[in-house]
Amino acid sequence: MPATPAVPDGKRPTLADLATRAGVSTALASIVMRGAKGASAATRERVLEAAREIGYRPDARARLLRSHRSHLLGVQFGLQHPFHADLVEGIYATAEPAGYQIALSAVTAERGEQRAVETLLDDRCEALILLGPQAPASRLTELAGQLPVVSVARHLRPPVPGLEVVRTADDKGARQAVDHLVALGHRAIAHIDGGKAPGAADRRRGYRTAMSRHGLTEHIRVVPGGLTEAEGAEAAQVLAASQPRPTAVLAFNDRCATGVLDVFLRSGIPVPGAISVVGFDDSHLARLAHIDLTTVGQDIPRLAHLAVDRAIARLDGRDTGTGEQVVAPHLVVRGTTAPPSTAPAT
Amino acid sequence: MPATPAVPDGKRPTLADLATRAGVSTALASIVMRGAKGASAATRERVLEAAREIGYRPDARARLLRSHRSHLLGVQFGLQHPFHADLVEGIYATAEPAGYQIALSAVTAERGEQRAVETLLDDRCEALILLGPQAPASRLTELAGQLPVVSVARHLRPPVPGLEVVRTADDKGARQAVDHLVALGHRAIAHIDGGKAPGAADRRRGYRTAMSRHGLTEHIRVVPGGLTEAEGAEAAQVLAASQPRPTAVLAFNDRCATGVLDVFLRSGIPVPGAISVVGFDDSHLARLAHIDLTTVGQDIPRLAHLAVDRAIARLDGRDTGTGEQVVAPHLVVRGTTAPPSTAPAT
C-alpha cells in the first residue's frame, strides 16, 4: 500500500478526523482550512501540520452545500471549437486566482445546450458563462432571471435584462480587414460568411458598410459559408470558378480560411499572388508558420477575463444593470495578403 | 418576472418544498425523484406533477454528499487536443445513459495535470479517466491506490496494479500503414515520429519492425516530429530537401500530417503524385474533403466506451485485476496515397 496516510479505516479523512488529530474543535479546524480569521498562528500551524500528516482534503461538495456561496462558475462550451478551447483556457486563468472554481459542461452533437446547462444548474453554480450560445433569446432570458448569465461572442439585441454580453466588435473587425485590403489596392473583395453562427451577422454587416464607404458597393459579394474548413473549401470552389474572380477574400474565421487556402493552392491559384485571404479570430491555427494567415485578431484572453469579471461583479452585487462589453479587434498582417497582381477593374 | 414557478421566497425549491406541495414526506418525495421502488403509481404521479409545477430540480451536491455512491466520473483532458475532444464526446455518450455524470477538468499550458486531478478529487469523483496522461508512473500508481483509474492512450509498462489501460494497438497501426505503402510499391518510406507523446514509441517500433519484415531495413528513416502541424511542417522541410527523397511518409498523427501536406504542396511536390502521405487517428481533420488524408483510424467511440466501461466495472466490483484493453486500428485509404511514380531504387 503506497502512500496511505489516511485515518485507520479506509475512508477519506474528514474535518472531524483532522480536528481530533490536531486536538481542536471541528469549527476551528474549519476556520484554519479556509484561511478565515479567528485562529492563533500557533494552532493554525498545528492544524495545517495535522492536515498534511493525514492527507486531509476538504470535501468540495459538503463545503458548497453548507456555505451559501459556492464560488462555482458554470461554463458551457463547444467541445469541437478551438476558439472555445482558448476561451476556456483564459477563463481558468482568471477565475482560479480569484478564488472561483470552474465547472465545465460540453456541448456536442448529441448533447445539446439544454442538457449542458441543466447539469451546471444541478451543480449549484452561482453564475453561468455561455460561450457562443445558440439557444433562443427567450431561453436566455429565463435563465438570466434565475442567476447571473454572461454570453460570450453572441450579440443579443435587444439587450436582455440581467444578461451580460461580452463580445468582439465583429463589424469593426470586418471593416479593418476591408480597409487593409483596399489600402493594398484591392477592389473586388468577397466575403465568405458564417451563416447563423454567433457574430456572423455583425461581420457581414461590417463588410458591407466598409465596402460601401470605399465606394465599392458594386463589388460587394457575399458567398454562403460557415465556421468549418469544409464549408470554407466549398465556398472557395465557388469563388475559384467564378468570372471575374475576386482578388481578395475575407473568410468568416480562421478555420474557414484554411479551407479556402487549401482549395486555392490545389487549384494552382497562388496566395497571395493571385488572391489575398484574410481570416478571423487569430487562433493558434493562423499563427502556424506554414499557414501564416493574415487575420482579424480577437483578444481572447481579454474576452475571457471580462466574462469572468462580469460574472463575479454581478455576484458581488458590484454591478447591477444590463451590460455589454465590446472588445476591439486588431488586424494581424501576415503572409496571405499582398497587393493585387493586375490593375483593379473599375 | 418570466417563468418564476419557484416557492414563495426567492430560493430554489427544495425537497421539503416539494413534499409539502405534494402532501407527502420528504422521504417519499426522494423515493419518487430518484425512481426507487416503494411508492405507489398514484403518489408517484402526484409528486412528479408537483415537481413540475414548482420547477424542482434535485441538488446534485447534497445528493452526492449523502449517498455513498456519487456516480461521478472525473475526466482529465487536454483542452487543445481535437483527439481528446472526440474522446470526451464518446465518454459523455456512454456514461450518461449508464447513469453516470461527468466532471471535466482541463489540462492547459498553465494548469497542470496535478491541479486538474486535485479538483476532480475534491469533487468526490468515484473514478478517474485520464486522457493521454503525461504524469510519472509513480504518481499514477499513487492515484490508483486511492480510486479506480483508467489511462487512455498511454501505454504503461510494466502494468501498474489497479490501473486500467485502454489504448489502440499503435504498433499494429503503423504496420498496417507500412504494409499498405509497400503493397503500392513503395520502398523508401520515412516516419515522422511523435517524440515523447503517448503512443509515439509504439508507432515508431511498429514502423521499424514492419520495414524490417519487408526487407527494407536500410530504408528505415525516422525524422523527429511531434503532434502539431508546425512540427510536421518542420519535419517535412527536412524531408523535402533530402537526397534521395523518400516516396512515402508516415506521420505521427493527422495534425502532423496536415503540416506535411502543406509544405509539400507549397514546395510544388504533388501528393500523392510525387510522394504519398499517411496520417494517424482519423480525426475530423482527415475526413475533410479537401484534405482527404489516408490515415490509420483509431476507433475513438470504442476507446471512449471501453474507458467508461472499465471504470464502471471496477466501481461495481465486477472486475478486479489489472487490465489492459487494446483496440485494433484500421487503415482508412483516401486520396493521399498512390503508387510511386518512378521505379523504386534497390
Next chain:
DNA sequence: ACGCCCACATGGAACGTTCTACAATCGGTC
C-alpha cells in the same frame, strides 16, 4: 376471527462542511 406479510409511507439520523451564537481567556484601563 386471527395473525401475517406485503406494499406503501414516514420520522429521524446521517453525510462533511460552514455559520451563528456564545464562552473563556487575557491584557489593559479607570
Next chain:
DNA sequence: GACCGATTGTAGAACGTTCCATGTGGGCGT
C-alpha cells in the same frame, strides 16, 4: 478590583439529500 474589548476557542444547528428502522393499513390463508 470590577469592567471592557479583543482575541481565540467551542457547541450545535443548519444545508438538502438519502438511508435505516419503523409504522400503518389491507388482503389473504387458516
